[in-house]
Amino acid sequence: KQEVTQIPAALSVPEGENLVLNCSFTDSAIYNLQWFRQDPGKGLTSLLLIQSSQREQTSGRLNASLDKSSGRSTLYIAASQPGDSATYLCAPSERDDKIIFGKGTRLHILP
Amino acid sequence: DAGVTQSPTHLIKTRGQHVTLRCSPISGHKSVSWYQQVLGQGPQFIFQYYEKEERGRGNFPDRFSARQFPNYSSELNVNALLLGDSALYLCASSFERKIYEQYFGPGTRLTVT
Numbered sequence: 001k002q003e004v005t006q007i008p009a010a011l012s013v014p015e016g017e018n019l020v021l022n023c024s025f026t027d028s029a030i031y032n033l034q035w036f037r038q039d040p041g042k043g044l045t046s047l048l049l050i051q052s053s054q055r056e057q058t059s060g061r062l063n064a065s066l067d068k069s070s071g072r073s074t075l076y077i078a079a080s081q082p083g084d085s086a087t088y089l090c091a092p093s094e095r096d097d098k099i100i101f102g103k104g105t106r107l108h109i110l111p
Numbered sequence: 112d113a114g115v116t117q118s119p120t121h122l123i124k125t126r127g128q129h130v131t132l133r134c135s136p137i138s139g140h141k142s143v144s145w146y147q148q149v150l151g152q153g154p155q156f157i158f159q160y161y162e163k164e165e166r167g168r169g170n171f172p173d174r175f176s177a178r179q180f181p182n183y184s185s186e187l188n189v190n191a192l193l194l195g196d197s198a199l200y201l202c203a204s205s206f207e208r209k210i211y212e213q214y215f216g217p218g219t220r221l222t223v224t
Contacts, residue, residue: 004153032211043115043201043215044154089153093211097167101153 002027004102006090012108015082021075021105023090028071030092035064035075038087038104047088048075080109113137115204115216123222124192132187132219136204142166143185144210145177146201148218154201160185161208189221197223 003026013019023033032051036044048057048064050073056065063076073090087104094100116135124130136143142161146154159167160179179185183204189196199220203213 034211041199041218041220043217044203045215046213049211091153097159097208097210099156099210101155103151103153 002030002092002094002100004090004092004100006088006102006105008105009103010106010108012110013080014110015080017080018076018078019080019107021077021088021090021107023073023075023102025071025073025090025092025100027092027094028068030068030094033064033066033073033090033092034099035062035073036089036091036101038089040087044089077107082109082111085109115202115214117200117202117216117219119219120217121220121222123224125224126192126194128192129188129190130192130221132189132200132202132221134185134187134202134204134216136183136185136202137214140204140206140214141183142205142208142210142213143179143183144203144205144213145185145187146203147171147196148199148201149195150198157187159208159210166208167210192223194223197221 035047050066061078089104090102144159145157148154156169158177163179174190199218202216205213
């Protein structure tokens, strides 16, 4: 059974800092992995999708890496801004129709 | 274009009652999935419907059921509500079955007292 762990559970950093969010998963036989953002009480927004054959994906100030063999992914946020404050969820997919979410990292960027 | 819409936004029910939550997918999307997100946890998969048929089911009791209509909208029904059913219920739609190409709605916050 796939288990997804995200560390840290919560993080507060001053505006402008670069930061890294970590995700680990127990079953390396994944199809792909997504990082989502969730604002309080809201739905999820997909940030980045990394295919199992890829090592990383970039979108603006966000960069996600994937090490499938070790069961790890990281989300790097450059030059953090207060608007980045949200919960970030890691979600590997095992097949077309199965996705498992971690509990998320609650990020607070201090102005 | 409108995104995924869900109704109602908030709902308060009493233990033992039943509830129906509704979801309208993005126009042209044929797949709808339902998730339960308890406070402080990640979303947990409940159901996926594609072309009006159930294509996947998570580890939830039979009190949970769903259906998809000819216009691809969907309903999630929960019977005999328990306090533990209190959660944010998320709906997501995708054009095909690929669960990693989903767009999420804003959710319905269900509180069971």
